[in-house]
Amino acid sequence: MDIISLRRANLRQAIDAKLKSEGFSSDAAFCEHYDLNPSHISQLVKGHGSFGERAARNLEKKVGWEPGFLDREELLDESKTQSDSNTSTSPTLDNNIDLSQKISLEGRPVPVISWVQAGAWTGIDCVPEGTEFEEWLPPNKDCGPRGYALVVKGLSMFPKFEPEDRIYVNPDIQTFDLQTDDLVIVSCAGDSEATFKKLIIEGGNKYLQPLNPDWPEQIIRLSEDCRLVGKVVGLYRKI
Structure with a gap:
């Protein structure tokens, strides 16, 4: 393996080790912590950027690795040994969830109404008193202060929407704000x-289309x- 390919492979292994330890x-979080350019690091790992002596030493210095760290052939050997050991003892789990992106639950709960009610009402503030x-x-x-939810029926909007799905509806959207x-x-x-x-707008005409x-x-x-x-x-x- 040539020195450039070795540096790329070692960088990938070293970043993965940092993610775990x-x-x-994500790689972006790693870059932010060490004040690195995520795009530049991605190019180095994928082979789209120059990874010469100067770039390697500068990167090692910023992250705190010893000089020559990315040129060590034993890094790959150690990684392979560790990988083989992990495979024999426990499965490797992929990090497919970003825990930093949390769903906010602030605001009011949204009531589910019937399709008949949706056709008759203009918003939740129009609900007859005593409705349960x-x-x-x-x-x-995104529902707005008067929003509500509906239960999908039938297969006209399948496969994106399935029967029994719940959809959030904002009744305060104006017609002139709509787009195809x-x-x-x-x-x-x-x-x-x-x-x-789905809405389709062509000239002055509007059409509906199932998915x-x-x-x-x-x-x-x-x-x-x-x-x-x-x-919706x-x-x-x-x-």
């Missing part, structure tokens, strides 16, 4: 329930007696 959640909700979802700031591909809830005169579809390519009715033109009930802003799925 110092609890960094059987289900509440965790807060979702937004997911919306619409109610039309004569229908007892609202419907959930399921096998759904029989692929394009539904919106008439003047249809109104926007709300925009989130998904809640039970597992």
